[in-house]
Amino acid sequence: MRMEIHEQACRGCRMCVEICPTKVLTFDEEACLAKVGKVEDCIACLSCTYLCPSGAIHQEDYPRVKNFYRDLEFCGRMEKFL
Amino acid sequence: MNAARKIGLNLEWLSDCGGCHVAIVDVHEKILDILGAVQIQHCPVLTDIKDYPHADIGIVSGAIRTEHDRHVAQEMRASCDKVIAWGTCAIYGGIPGAALAHSREEILQAVYTRNPTTRTNEAPHSQVALLEKQVIPLDEVIGVDMYLPGCPPHAAFIFDALLALVEGRAPKARQETVCARCTRSMKKSEETRLKSNHDGIPDPDLCLLSQGYVCLGSVTLDRCLSPCPSQGVMCTGCAGPTMQILTEPNRDLRTEVADRMSRLTAIPREEIVASMERSGKSHYAYAMASKMVGEKPTFLIRKWIAEVEEEA
Numbered sequence: 594m595r596m597e598i599h600e601q602a603c604r605g606c607r608m609c610v611e612i613c614p615t616k617v618l619t620f621d622e623e624a625c626l627a628k629v630g631k632v633e634d635c636i637a638c639l640s641c642t643y644l645c646p647s648g649a650i651h652q653e654d655y656p657r658v659k660n661f662y663r664d665l666e667f668c669g670r671m672e673k674f675l
Numbered sequence: 676m677n678a679a680r681k682i683g684l685n686l687e688w689l690s691d692c693g694g695c696h697v698a699i700v701d702v703h704e705k706i707l708d709i710l711g712a713v714q715i716q717h718c719p720v721l722t723d724i725k726d727y728p729h730a731d732i733g734i735v736s737g738a739i740r741t742e743h744d745r746h747v748a749q750e751m752r753a754s755c756d757k758v759i760a761w762g763t764c765a766i767y768g769g770i771p772g773a774a775l776a777h778s779r780e781e782i783l784q785a786v787y788t789r790n791p792t793t794r795t796n797e798a799p800h801s802q803v804a805l806l807e808k809q810v811i812p813l814d815e816v817i818g819v820d821m822y823l824p825g826c827p828p829h830a831a832f833i834f835d836a837l838l839a840l841v842e843g844r845a846p847k848a849r850q851e852t853v854c855a856r857c858t859r860s861m862k863k864s865e866e867t868r869l870k871s872n873h874d875g876i877p878d879p880d881l882c883l884l885s886q887g888y889v890c891l892g893s894v895t896l897d898r899c900l901s902p903c904p905s906q907g908v909m910c911t912g913c914a915g916p917t918m919q920i921l922t923e924p925n926r927d928l929r930t931e932v933a934d935r936m937s938r939l940t941a942i943p944r945e946e947i948v949a950s951m952e953r954s955g956k957s958h959y960a961y962a963m964a965s966k967m968v969g970e971k972p973t974f975l976i977r978k979w980i981a982e983v984e985e986e987a
């Protein structure tokens with residue numbers, strides 16, 4: 594899987610670093626930015642992605658757990674957002 | 676399609692302030708890049724065309740507030756191949772949608788009979804289009820092909836959206852929040868007190884949440900380039916909620932803000948949630964008319980109104 598943090602969007606709050614259960618993320622003190630460390634440890638719980646205030650964390654090619662409670666009609670609509 | 680043929684564009688304006696149409700002009704001289712490929716036909720602020728000629732693209736701003744709005748929306752759908760819901764009012768109901776917290780009679784009384792600047796004793800019965808029962812987002816009345824939220828959407832997003840349509844490619848817009856463009860740094864603080872917007876002057880470099888101000892930046896889609904928080908004004912959520920709030924029924928504005936704010940400050944999560952519930956109408960104003968928010972199990976404003984009415 595791949596994981597990226599959009600540098601310009603990161604506000605340096607460290608919330609993602611703290612919530613990650615498998616310590617995938619690290620913090621660059623000098624730049625005051627969160628960085629992806631060991632991506633191979635990621636269990637794709639997406640806690641960091643959901644908590645990130647900026648929505649700056651993106652994962653790709655991760656094992657998807659199907660969310661039975663998602664509203665499919667609204668999810669379909671999201672794809673049309675410009 | 677003939678390469679020389681220009682793309683027909685109809686624009687229409689329903690119940691909104693008009694800012695979304697003005698925002699198109701904010702594209703400034705870049706609009707020339709678009710006008711080379713586009714023919715503007717029906718547009719209330721630019722052209723004097725009263726009917727609805729056939730168009731490839733229709734841009735509709737504003738919510739359905741009156742019967743006239745509904746009629747116009749249907750005319751736009753019939754005349755345009757692709758309809759874009761343009762701006763927060765068209766997508767979520769926007770500020771007019773906050774009328775959900777009041778009955779139609781209350782609104783008519785406030786505007787006509789109890790208006791201190793007029794001497795009318797009754798609401799007009801003719802010549803003015805009748806109000807719909809409540810404010811309705813565009814896609815509950817007509818099919819919508821695309822959405823561009825924002826109050827109004829920033830010219831950068833408008834330009835890219837229009838150019839993407841002209842060039843037939845996907846727009847570059849990200850699904851990040853207002854925080855993503857904010858210039859403040861989000862650091863942990865020892866703040867213990869929730870502040871209101873008239874409480875002192877915020878530190879210009881530190882995140883407003885860290886300072887105890889309830890800012891909706893982290894729960895609001897960035898279609899504005901974050902002018903408010905960057906200038907010291909709390910985000911009020913004008914571009915509508917983020918994708919995760921819209922798609923996950925149990926994630927909500929107040930819980931997400933409280934979650935992040937309680938991690939950044941020493942203010943308890945419950946206190947933040949309670950405070951946001953007390954000013955719920957302000958925090959949910961832009962999107963409460965939409966089923967996307969109004970039908971969430973966490974959206975309780977209707978229940979709270981019913982409880983107050985029962986007591987009265």
